[in-house]
């Protein structure tokens with residue numbers, strides 16, 4: 657298969673994440689939590705927004721990692737092959753998630 661259309665998508669997505677990540681500034685609430693360690697429970701309930709931001713950043717980091725791996729597989733010529741069953745991943749799935757490592761069948765078996 658020719659992975660070049662997916663490579664473009666991967667590089668574009670990587671650029672988006674890096675641009676967005678570079679614009680994230682430290683959240684003042686985090687400093688407040690550090691200075692008031694006595695009542696973390698109270699703080700936690702008021703910091704949902706911070707938690708969401710951290711979660712998003714973790715997701716971005718995971719996607720970035722997956723993108724790097726996908727680019728590596730392109731160089732090796734194994735891109736687009738399911739890591740679990742060895743079958744080719746459907747183009748529609750690669751179009752939607754070009755950094756995916758497993759086909760839809762295996763993904764559904766994992767239950768996630």
Ligand SMILES: [Zn+2]
Nearest residue numbers: 738741759762
């Ligand atoms: Zn599979």
